[in-house]
Amino acid sequence: MNDADAYNDRGEDRIKRISFLVLGLLVFSAVYFSPPWPDAVDPSGNRFLLSREAKGALAISLLAAIWWVFEVVPIGVTSLTIGILQVHFLIRPAKKAFTDFMDPSVLFIFASLIIGMVFTKIGITRRMAYKMLTIVGEKTSMIYLGCFVITAILTLFMAHTAVAATVFPLLVSINEFYETEDKPTRFGKGLFMGMAYVAGAGSIVTLLGAARGAVAIGLFRDAVGREVDFFELSYYMFPVGWIMVALLWGFFLLLFKPEKNVIPGLRERAVERYVELGPMTRQEILAAAIVLGSVIALSLRSLVPGLQFLNNTAILLTSTVLFFVTGILDKNDLENMPWNIILLFAGAISIGLCLWETGAAQWLAVKWLVLFSDANWFVFVMGIAFFVMIMTNIIMNVAAIAISLPVALIIAPYLSISPEIILFASLVTAGMPFLLLVGAAPNAIAYESEQFTAGEFFLYGIPASIMLMAVLGFAVFVLWPLMGMPVVVP
Numbered sequence: 001m002n003d004a005d006a007y008n009d010r011g012e013d014r015i016k017r018i019s020f021l022v023l024g025l026l027v028f029s030a031v032y033f034s035p036p037w038p039d040a041v042d043p044s045g046n047r048f049l050l051s052r053e054a055k056g057a058l059a060i061s062l063l064a065a066i067w068w069v070f071e072v073v074p075i076g077v078t079s080l081t082i083g084i085l086q087v088h089f090l091i092r093p094a095k096k097a098f099t100d101f102m103d104p105s106v107l108f109i110f111a112s113l114i115i116g117m118v119f120t121k122i123g124i125t126r127r128m129a130y131k132m133l134t135i136v137g138e139k140t141s142m143i144y145l146g147c148f149v150i151t152a153i154l155t156l157f158m159a160h161t162a163v164a165a166t167v168f169p170l171l172v173s174i175n176e177f178y179e180t181e182d183k184p185t186r187f188g189k190g191l192f193m194g195m196a197y198v199a200g201a202g203s204i205v206t207l208l209g210a211a212r213g214a215v216a217i218g219l220f221r222d223a224v225g226r227e228v229d230f231f232e233l234s235y236y237m238f239p240v241g242w243i244m245v246a247l248l249w250g251f252f253l254l255l256f257k258p259e260k261n262v263i264p265g266l267r268e269r270a271v272e273r274y275v276e277l278g279p280m281t282r283q284e285i286l287a288a289a290i291v292l293g294s295v296i297a298l299s300l301r302s303l304v305p306g307l308q309f310l311n312n313t314a315i316l317l318t319s320t321v322l323f324f325v326t327g328i329l330d331k332n333d334l335e336n337m338p339w340n341i342i343l344l345f346a347g348a349i350s351i352g353l354c355l356w357e358t359g360a361a362q363w364l365a366v367k368w369l370v371l372f373s374d375a376n377w378f379v380f381v382m383g384i385a386f387f388v389m390i391m392t393n394i395i396m397n398v399a400a401i402a403i404s405l406p407v408a409l410i411i412a413p414y415l416s417i418s419p420e421i422i423l424f425a426s427l428v429t430a431g432m433p434f435l436l437l438v439g440a441a442p443n444a445i446a447y448e449s450e451q452f453t454a455g456e457f458f459l460y461g462i463p464a465s466i467m468l469m470a471v472l473g474f475a476v477f478v479l480w481p482l483m484g485m486p487v488v489v490p
Contacts, residue, residue: 020070024063031059032089040366043373043411054360056091061351061360061394068344068436069458075437075447076340079347082354092354100353101346104313109161109345109441110337111316115291116165116445117333118323120172122283129173130274138266140178140187140258145249147171147191148198152245155202155209158295162316164199164442166291171195172449177266178258188451190256194248197434197464199442201244204431205237206230208299211312212430216401216423223409224419236424236485240475244432247467255460287328294319341444348438352395361395361403369407377417377488381425381476382469384408389429389465393439401430418486421476428472434461 032055040048050058060082067078079101086097119125136146147167154163171191178187203209207217207230217228280288294315301310323329355361365387372383384404391400408422433439435458437447443457481487 017070017072020066021072024066024072027066028059028063028085031062032056040363040370042366042370042407043414048359048363048366050363051359053091054355054358054363056086056089057351057354057358057360058364060085060091061355064347064351064438065394065436068438069454071454074340075444075454076343076347079343079345079350082347082351086350086354091358096357097350097354100350101343103346103349103353104311105349106342106346108159108313108316110342111313111320112159112162112165112441113338113341113445114165114320114323114329115162115316116169117336118287118291118328119166120169121333122281122287122328123277124284124287125166125169126173127274127277127280127284129170130270130277132170133174133177133270134267134274138262138264140260140263141253143174143263144190144194144252144258147174148194148245148249151195151198152202152242155199156206157208157299159211159298159312160199160203160209161441161445162295163202164195164445167195167199168192168445168448175449175451177263177269178260184451185259186256187258187260188449189456190252190258192446192449192451193256193457193460194252196440196442196446197248197432198245200432200434200440201241201248203241204428205241206234210431212401213427216405216427216430219402219405220409220419220423223406226419228420228423233424233427236480236483237427239479239483240428240471243471244468247471248464251464251467255463283328286326287323290319290322290326338448341448344438344444345441348395355395356403361391362407364391365403365407369404369411373411373414375415377415378473378477380411380415380417381421382473384422385425385429385472385476386469388426389433389468390435392430393433393435401426413489416488418489420485421480421487424480424485425472425476428475429468432465432468434464434468436461 034055037050037055039050042048063085064078064082067073067081068075072078073081083094083097083101086092087094091097116125132146132150133143136142147170150170151163151167154167158166175188175191178185204213207213213233217233221227297310297315298312301307301312301315355364368387369384372380375383388400388404391404405423405426408426409419412419412422433443437443437454437457446452447454447457476487
């Protein structure tokens, strides 16, 4: 490309960026300054008012979505704009809007990224990458499969955020064998986007994959009076999660068919480099022990009621402190943190809580779900799942569950629908936000690879989300009833 072509491309990018920047501002203004919107009314007659503040929360959400997808400014800067608009337009006070930027969920993501940084620095990820490549061989299709299976297996025991942060540097090491030029490839896109999608699919299988499961079960217990235990959840979620993992492998092979079918000499090079690493060093053993201790503590907290007083974020931050105490990391490592990604999730938490606290989220949930209050049971369940899928791409999946599940469980008895099928259908789509980077931490972590843009992630997330809804439809209508899940109640 000559200088003139490069200049023209930069000019086109600048025009596109300014156009979508202005579009976001226009959408915000159109929603915020519009006349009052009608109340939402649930089947029990309860009214949900859309206040000025709630309308402002919706306006900010739409602006942020446009700016995030089209990357008119760095994604972390869009997050800062979320806080600024809440304060300037008196939607929430500054103390609330900006305190959310240090929410425990944000610090959990920070601590997860630290683990990935440690594994990269001391060489554990290279050791893992070389060993895996000696097993899966030189076919790029099998490399895809190996990476996806490892990611999914880890999410059965660890939070998907921590898994993504751990696997990410592993994928970087693997991708180095493939790249011939310093630019994105189809293989790189499929590898990193696939990791993000599969981390979501695997995380639905057990309660250890994410916090959303425990929150949903708690809401279900309060509303229905029945407990869903660890093994019941895994019984119904296991086939759905692994069906999605298999389909996602085919999905990325189809849409991101690697430029090379094989990487000649890969196995031999991987063996040679693994041998060059020698035995595990003291630092590697120490780091692995710290991470393993954190994983055990997180798992026990989820499984042992007497350990509920422990906090997930505090457990993971303890590992962060230990990395610095033991000298594995130093102050210079903090400068290498992907603060753009951390800010992205800080903004996502802030707008999620803004939608919740202003009542905008509840208004949306009621407005959507009452549309299906006279529908067939299958349509109603899929309608709930679709709403959760869209909301979890915009706000925290925990919040998406918290606003939709109570309303759905109120409407369900009018249609003689089993509450269990509503719970499990909601959890499936809450775990797989394939559209926006803010939908889940693995999405944003994968974005750090610079192999794809936020717009590409959104574009390919559309067919992936359609595939997800098709799999869920099969589970709701065929699979789960065959497995014994009640669908309708007398």
